[in-house]
Amino acid sequence: MKIGKIIGTVVATRKDERLTGYKLMITQALDVKGQPEGDAIIAVDTVGAGMGELVIFTTGTAARYAADKPQSPIDAAIVGIIDNIDLDEDLLRRRE
């Protein structure tokens, strides 16, 4: 899973019907310091997340299980709304 932030939504009336009923959330992956890292993706929401919230998202087959639709075209899903990130900055810097 990864840390992400919801920064927008996508509207598509002509789409696979198994995507109907889901909010399609534009989710920007973040590094541990809150900076954008890599692509923004489109994830289906399964926990009632809103704009600007920090979330946990999952990808691949895991996303279809999160949406309880194992045979659907879903490949990314939001599975948690983050309350807190506890980071040990010292560990981040220390070289092995």
Next chain:
Amino acid sequence: MKIGKIIGTVVATRKDERLTGYKLMITQALDVKGQPEGDAIIAVDTVGAGMGELVIFTTGTAARYAADKPQSPIDAAIVGIIDNIDLDEDLLRRRE
């Protein structure tokens, strides 16, 4: 899933027969600001998308379900034609 733009097609007469009947669309992944990001891929179209359209595409096993061919060599599929992208630019910039 990701945001993409259809920028071309590929023609291959000698191919796996389970790809026959699909338009093989060259799809460029875009970032949220509409700029090309990462590779262009070849995706099968499942929603009647056309050249230049902004689409939603999915990859991996999800793509085989999108094409209703779970046991095929498909690993990318177009699953939606985008009407609108609602982006909160402020959220994009704000640091966590």
Next chain:
Amino acid sequence: MKIGKIIGTVVATRKDERLTGYKLMITQALDVKGQPEGDAIIAVDTVGAGMGELVIFTTGTAARYAADKPQSPIDAAIVGIIDNIDLDEDLLRRRE
């Protein structure tokens, strides 16, 4: 799927027996302008492709289905020989 070019072969006598009988083709992924992009991979050939040919290759579970060996160690397969790439250069440049 991706566009690739066959640039070599790999010979390995000591290998998983389920790879026996396949040509192991070194396939360089290309961008839409024919430039090398990202890693070269080793793909099994399923359509009779030859050195220097432009091909379509697929990865992951899709590759095992392409080789009709769903329970094998194959994770990349060549599934088409490209006749033609129709690219709309204008669409490539135009910003959304």
Next chain:
Amino acid sequence: MKIGKIIGTVVATRKDERLTGYKLMITQALDVKGQPEGDAIIAVDTVGAGMGELVIFTTGTAARYAADKPQSPIDAAIVGIIDNIDLDEDLLRRRE
């Protein structure tokens, strides 16, 4: 699998129930010289790993099997605590 270091934890009360009961560990992938490489991810712990420990983590379907929850939204899991890394620096440098 990859080498990683546990540098933090994530707390999310509103999450998919199948993630309940797991410590959600922020795991930074490392290169063989102990430097951060690529994204930090969120992995479920399955071997009792603690902050700052060097671990082995796995991703995708493998992670769901590691957690013995094949139909869950898990896509990354910690599956070993590293005692020792034996690296042949000479091999690393030598060109093929």
Next chain:
Amino acid sequence: MKIGKIIGTVVATRKDERLTGYKLMITQALDVKGQPEGDAIIAVDTVGAGMGELVIFTTGTAARYAADKPQSPIDAAIVGIIDNIDLDEDLLRRRE
């Protein structure tokens, strides 16, 4: 699959029991010219490969099949020991 070189091993006594019995080989992915490319990974050995050998490795579900453990936390496996790489340098340079 990819070309890799075995540059080390990892020892972890506290690990998922389904990893027991395998040599955990640190495998550096190489480009076609023998240069390190991308991350080094930890792969289970299934063909008796040794330090410094050039190998073929596979990832994802393919790796679990290579190890004949489809329900294990394995996501990378060595599946061949390379005798020879036949590369057409001319093809590598020529632009499509």
